[in-house]
Amino acid sequence: MSGRFGAVIIGGGQAGLAAGQYLRRLGAGFVVLDAGEEVGWTWRRRWDSLRLFTPARFNHLPGLRFPARPDHYPSKDEMADYLVEYANRFALPVRHDRRVRELKRDGTRFTIHADGGDLEADHVVVATGPTMIPHRPSYAGRLDVPQLHSSDYRNPDQLPDGQILVVGAGNSGAEIALDLAPTRRVVLAGADTGRLPVPLGGLRYRLLNRLLTVDNAIGRRIAYRSTGRGSPLVRTRPEDLATAGVVRVARVIDADGGRALLADGRKVDVAAVVWCTGYRPDYHWIRIPVFNDGRPVQHRGVVAGCPGLYFVGLPFQSGFASSLVGGVGRDARYVTDHLAARRTAVGRPTAPPGPWDADVT
Numbered sequence: 001m002s003g004r005f006g007a008v009i010i011g012g013g014q015a016g017l018a019a020g021q022y023l024r025r026l027g028a029g030f031v032v033l034d035a036g037e038e039v040g041w042t043w044r045r046r047w048d049s050l051r052l053f054t055p056a057r058f059n060h061l062p063g064l065r066f067p068a069r070p071d072h073y074p075s076k077d078e079m080a081d082y083l084v085e086y087a088n089r090f091a092l093p094v095r096h097d098r099r100v101r102e103l104k105r106d107g108t109r110f111t112i113h114a115d116g117g118d119l120e121a122d123h124v125v126v127a128t129g130p131t132m133i134p135h136r137p138s139y140a141g142r143l144d145v146p147q148l149h150s151s152d153y154r155n156p157d158q159l160p161d162g163q164i165l166v167v168g169a170g171n172s173g174a175e176i177a178l179d180l181a182p183t184r185r186v187v188l189a190g191a192d193t194g195r196l197p198v199p200l201g202g203l204r205y206r207l208l209n210r211l212l213t214v215d216n217a218i219g220r221r222i223a224y225r226s227t228g229r230g231s232p233l234v235r236t237r238p239e240d241l242a243t244a245g246v247v248r249v250a251r252v253i254d255a256d257g258g259r260a261l262l263a264d265g266r267k268v269d270v271a272a273v274v275w276c277t278g279y280r281p282d283y284h285w286i287r288i289p290v291f292n293d294g295r296p297v298q299h300r301g302v303v304a305g306c307p308g309l310y311f312v313g314l315p316f317q318s319g320f321a322s323s324l325v326g327g328v329g330r331d332a333r334y335v336t337d338h339l340a341a342r343r344t345a346v347g348r349p350t351a352p353p354g355p356w357d358a359d360v361t
Contacts, residue, residue: 003117005031005119008032009033009124010124012036014083016032016312019332033098033119035097035098039096040082042131053235057071058326061325062329062332062333063089064082099115100285103286106120108308109121110122123310127313130314130315132282137277142256148274150274155179156183159184159274162271164272165189166189166273168277169276178240181246185247188247195237212319215318249268288306301318308342310335
């Protein structure tokens with residue numbers, strides 16, 4: 001595949017599909033490039049028992065409700081099936097096995113070198129999301145026990161009998177600890193990440209969505225404090241962990257052999273470790289100087305230093321809801337509205353005037 005497009009979306013997850021749903025209204029030729037073999041592949045690769053941390057009422061993408069009771073917590077495969085239906089319903093031009101190897105800017109155009117052919121585009125939306133390079137702390141190499149990152153964890157059968165250390169007490173760490181607890185002694189290490197008020201009813205959700213944004217001081221403060229930390233617990237409660245027998249301990253600061261050293265000076269013997277320590281961004285393939293400390297310099301996804309380049313799917317991109325499936329639609333709309341205005345300004349008008357597809361809230 002090769003050619004020139006009005007816009008290219010890089011990444012076919014929920015953020016890329018939401019952006020595609022809006023872009024299709026612009027009348028510009030666009031394509032979605034995805035490295036996976038099928039829509040929803042990143043969800044299907046998660047651990048077997050995974051359910052979304054938020055109920056179905058907050059898991060809609062623009063234009064299509066999630067097909068479940070509002071209070072149902074979808075499984076990973078239900079989420080993947082929903083994304084497949086979404087791409088099919090709106091006939092989104094997703095091209096699979098198209099990993100992008102390089103993105104450059106050539107004058108006023110972008111050049112994309114991808115598996116399967118090179119492309120040119122007037123606009124590029126990077127929707128690869130935050131889960132790029134699985135992160136393990138430097139001391140992980142000093143442990144001589146079996147280790148898995150959460151991205152490789154599927155079920156308890158992967159781990160030996162004995163005491164399992166789960167490092168990282170955010171949503172993933174708490175959920176995996178509960179998955180292991182029926183068959184293993186589990187120690188969950190890490191600072192308390194807090195907990196969002198639940199149930200997240202419509203009024204409470206809208207209030208948080210309005211207050212915790214990058215456009216006000218309280219939202220910017222929360223965004224700054226959340227950098228590098230686990231996300232606040234949404235579905236799991238501290239009492240759920242206690243009832244399951246999960247032992248909470250301080251964060252791990254070092255390791256030696258089969259023992260982990262905690263910040264409070266204690267040492268914990270472990271048979272295996274599951275690292276729920278998040279990911280690090282990997283934008284080495286973007287050959288455009290728009291980064292600071294490895295992260296794109298942008299406001300709500302718009303890169304001021306490179307007209308025509310956008311990001312969708314970043315944590316806290318516009319507010320707290322950006323990290324939820326149902327929050328990417330707002331960010332995608334903001335970015336594509338900006339793209340449409342720019343396209344008109346440079347002499348490439350949009351499709352005949354008409355309403356955008358309505359958001360589902």
